[in-house]
Amino acid sequence: MTTQIGAARLAAHVHSALSEAIVEHDERDVWVRPESMDGVARLLKDDPKLDFAFLVSITAVDYVEYFEIVYHLLSMRRNQRAVVKTRCYDREEPTVPSVVDVWQGADLQEREIWDLMGVRFDGHPNMKRILLWEDFPGHPLRKDFLR
Amino acid sequence: MAIDTKPITINVGPQHPSTHGVFRLRVTFDGETVVDVEPVFGYLHRGTEKLAEERSYVQIVTLTDRLDYTSSMTNNQAYVRAVEKLAGLEVPERGMYLRVIGAELQRIASHLVSTGFFLQELGTFVTLLMYCFRDRERILDLFEMLCGARVTVSYMRPGGVFQDAPEDFWPALDVFLNEMPGYIDDLEGLISDNEIVLARTRDVGVLSPEFAIDCSVTGPNLRGSSVHWDLRKADPYEVYDRVDFEVPIGSRGDCFDRYMVRIQEMRQSLRILEQCRDQIPEGPVRTEVPYFIRPPAGDAYAAVEAPRGELGFYLVSERGIAPYRCKIRSPSYMNLTVLRDVLVGWRMADLVIIFGSIDVNMGEVDR
Amino acid sequence: MLDFLSVLDFFKDNLPDPLDRLAYPIAGMTLAMIVINAVVMSTALYTWFERRVLGRFQSRRGPNRWGPFGLLQPMADVVKLLAKEDIIPDTADKPAFTIAPILLLVPMFLVFAVIPFGADSFLGRLNVGVLFILGVTGVSTLAIFMAGWASRNKYAMFGAIRAVAMLISYEVPMALAVTGVVVLAGSMSLLGIVGAQSVPYFLVQPLGFFVFMTAAAAEMSRAPFDMIEAESELGGGYITEYAGMKFGILQLAEFMAPLATAAVATVLFLGGTSGFDPIPGQLWFLAKAFALVFLMLWVRATWPRLRVDQIMGFAWKALLPLALLNMFVVAIELVVLQDSDTGAITRGDLWAMAAVNWVIAVVAIVITANVLGQRRLRPETPVPSPLANMAAEAD
Numbered sequence: 070m071t072t073q074i075g076a077a078r079l080a081a082h083v084h085s086a087l088s089e090a091i092v093e094h095d096e097r098d099v100w101v102r103p104e105s106m107d108g109v110a111r112l113l114k115d116d117p118k119l120d121f122a123f124l125v126s127i128t129a130v131d132y133v134e135y136f137e138i139v140y141h142l143l144s145m146r147r148n149q150r151a152v153v154k155t156r157c158y159d160r161e162e163p164t165v166p167s168v169v170d171v172w173q174g175a176d177l178q179e180r181e182i183w184d185l186m187g188v189r190f191d192g193h194p195n196m197k198r199i200l201l202w203e204d205f206p207g208h209p210l211r212k213d214f215l216r
Numbered sequence: 217m218a219i220d221t222k223p224i225t226i227n228v229g230p231q232h233p234s235t236h237g238v239f240r241l242r243v244t245f246d247g248e249t250v251v252d253v254e255p256v257f258g259y260l261h262r263g264t265e266k267l268a269e270e271r272s273y274v275q276i277v278t279l280t281d282r283l284d285y286t287s288s289m290t291n292n293q294a295y296v297r298a299v300e301k302l303a304g305l306e307v308p309e310r311g312m313y314l315r316v317i318g319a320e321l322q323r324i325a326s327h328l329v330s331t332g333f334f335l336q337e338l339g340t341f342v343t344l345l346m347y348c349f350r351d352r353e354r355i356l357d358l359f360e361m362l363c364g365a366r367v368t369v370s371y372m373r374p375g376g377v378f379q380d381a382p383e384d385f386w387p388a389l390d391v392f393l394n395e396m397p398g399y400i401d402d403l404e405g406l407i408s409d410n411e412i413v414l415a416r417t418r419d420v421g422v423l424s425p426e427f428a429i430d431c432s433v434t435g436p437n438l439r440g441s442s443v444h445w446d447l448r449k450a451d452p453y454e455v456y457d458r459v460d461f462e463v464p465i466g467s468r469g470d471c472f473d474r475y476m477v478r479i480q481e482m483r484q485s486l487r488i489l490e491q492c493r494d495q496i497p498e499g500p501v502r503t504e505v506p507y508f509i510r511p512p513a514g515d516a517y518a519a520v521e522a523p524r525g526e527l528g529f530y531l532v533s534e535r536g537i538a539p540y541r542c543k544i545r546s547p548s549y550m551n552l553t554v555l556r557d558v559l560v561g562w563r564m565a566d567l568v569i570i571f572g573s574i575d576v577n578m579g580e581v582d583r
Numbered sequence: 584m585l586d587f588l589s590v591l592d593f594f595k596d597n598l599p600d601p602l603d604r605l606a607y608p609i610a611g612m613t614l615a616m617i618v619i620n621a622v623v624m625s626t627a628l629y630t631w632f633e634r635r636v637l638g639r640f641q642s643r644r645g646p647n648r649w650g651p652f653g654l655l656q657p658m659a660d661v662v663k664l665l666a667k668e669d670i671i672p673d674t675a676d677k678p679a680f681t682i683a684p685i686l687l688l689v690p691m692f693l694v695f696a697v698i699p700f701g702a703d704s705f706l707g708r709l710n711v712g713v714l715f716i717l718g719v720t721g722v723s724t725l726a727i728f729m730a731g732w733a734s735r736n737k738y739a740m741f742g743a744i745r746a747v748a749m750l751i752s753y754e755v756p757m758a759l760a761v762t763g764v765v766v767l768a769g770s771m772s773l774l775g776i777v778g779a780q781s782v783p784y785f786l787v788q789p790l791g792f793f794v795f796m797t798a799a800a801a802e803m804s805r806a807p808f809d810m811i812e813a814e815s816e817l818g819g820g821y822i823t824e825y826a827g828m829k830f831g832i833l834q835l836a837e838f839m840a841p842l843a844t845a846a847v848a849t850v851l852f853l854g855g856t857s858g859f860d861p862i863p864g865q866l867w868f869l870a871k872a873f874a875l876v877f878l879m880l881w882v883r884a885t886w887p888r889l890r891v892d893q894i895m896g897f898a899w900k901a902l903l904p905l906a907l908l909n910m911f912v913v914a915i916e917l918v919v920l921q922d923s924d925t926g927a928i929t930r931g932d933l934w935a936m937a938a939v940n941w942v943i944a945v946v947a948i949v950i951t952a953n954v955l956g957q958r959r960l961r962p963e964t965p966v967p968s969p970l971a972n973m974a975a976e977a978d
Binding site: 224226248335338339340342343346347350406410411412413415416425426429441442443444445446449450463465466467473563565566 | 637640641642643737738807809810884885886887888889890891892893952963964965966967968970971972973
């Protein structure tokens, strides 16, 4: 039975290694500062007690004041899931560090978020549109994208 | 004296008899060998995620049908499970059993499609494709009995399934379960010992387990690389903890292993179907839910084991009749991450074989 | 029988005096018209047959709209192709582009012209029939290269080069297999070979028969060697730039090839027109050729195709040694069993050779299959990777 790692425990674990990273947590989700996302990602993957080697998905949600990037993680060895979120308050040019070096599966997902939501990922080797054509104006999944 | 050669770039697709849907691959060849691969997709992008923000939770079921159009039952299942998790709904027993019956029938149908096309690309001149499709017709007839549609079924609703199986469904299912193992044996016998198939697929397109996990690959592709992971066993949902089945894995991660995993999964699905047919109780098939469900504010992620991998839906609700955000974690899209590394270094003729064995469905990739 | 000399005599006798100088060309053209029509009609019928039988293999019907049982389907195809625009690319080499399909087609007619359908073949008694056939079918390789070259298309050229490489590789085992027959029959004349087969040669030389049929299948680029056709999807085959009737002629040549091969194989290995008396020899010939055609169709419907390097490897590493083995074995047996005065071999001798050759054939094929084949890649029991543990109950 897959368990959901308790957010308090996850937050404490991350905090003990990277003290500046955690913003807050509730029962299930942990919020992380955008700048420290790649450090947190590396910790989550490499730490044997956490061992989140599998990135399930990266999602971006447009709450109008901020963009929330949600990372769903899975540890196949420990059969455990985790949810890590980060909020980006910059509306004009939202940027979050890329986690491609940690999980190569983030490659296509980050490109899709850039394409549809407009959040740029720093350090991604190929930050180009993927589902829409190159000259498409705007980012369709944003709440202010009106036809 | 070395001959000076230059790599050439060829465009494979978007319309092409061998790609599974509209998919473009810009391949750079150095002589016979693939040097670089650049996939271009998005030809089937319909904006499903954006459309879902404008439709009520029940209406989105029809949108989900059309994602991976060869396995619409499991698309529905993933979505309604996400809604039920978000809204805290319970599903009655009979509804759960019917869902699993639908999902397993769909798994067999989807694997028949992918196996058929894979064999056709090997060059059997549509003979085996026709055999696979003939067997798939039987399954589509069963779907027509269940819900009136063959391909885009829209059978499931938040809270259960929308109607009970008619009386003549059960005898037809019995006939199917009696005949199908023989057909799978025929299929396997025609191919698995064939020298030519072995020569074309053994040790071709090898995917190592560490790389597969790093690239978020799930489904038969991951299991072909000997990673024993299936959501139906790791995190049993619906009635999968009450039925007995095995999860086949491959040993080398090559095309042949992925193909064998799919064939054996078909057999295991037949096993699950038999047990469900024996265990299914009487009762309602759907809990009472209002037509416009307004789940409490929050978010939920639910995943099922679709024929192509882990299909997940992430729903964010702000107490509206439509979700605030509906994100689809599609297995084929994630599986495409490995494309470049698994194709580079192989020959031109292997290109279509390896791509076919990854079993990508463009409806799911582009959404 | 309808052969050239008798037709020539007919015209010489029946034409009025000043015109009888023209008897030669008129006889030639009459015979050519008869042969070409017969062959093209049979090919048209064969296309219908192939599509119906493939449909039957694939549990579907074949063409069934035009005419009873779809028999007029070839007519419909021809009408369609004739009605299409004949496109020649601007930069193409026009003479070569136009001649290439014809060059592919003509050798087939020439092959049919020397097959003995009875006492004689259409061209009369050619005493180097085998050499003629091998030489003439070599021209089709040239035609394929011409088609690819003249298209001035990078991908067509690419496809044509690979096709030519494959065809040349398979000429060698085919010729060697035929040599085994020639050595045993003691003559290169097709009629002589038919006459020498008191026991059909596919029984006496099973290895030769197997090598010949396989090499011929590759020469025609039929499954499992049809990578040329498959590559038209990917790298562009040599027929990329052809449209309309030129494409029709290429297709005609492609469908004529199995008939020609079956006819040649019937003569060389199955005894041609020999058979039991009440049924005429021609009918026996047709029945045997039909059996071979059906066999090739069966293989096409069932097996997937090999990759380029595997095809080439198969030709040089498997078929060539088998063909050489066959030739040596037959030659040695001939020396041993031959009657020292007349050089003739009796029927009993042929049966003895058959028995020995079958054993050698089976052993040789089994050894080749095990050495070159994929038996070493049988599935093993998989071991689950430690990277995932579905039963873990983490805290």
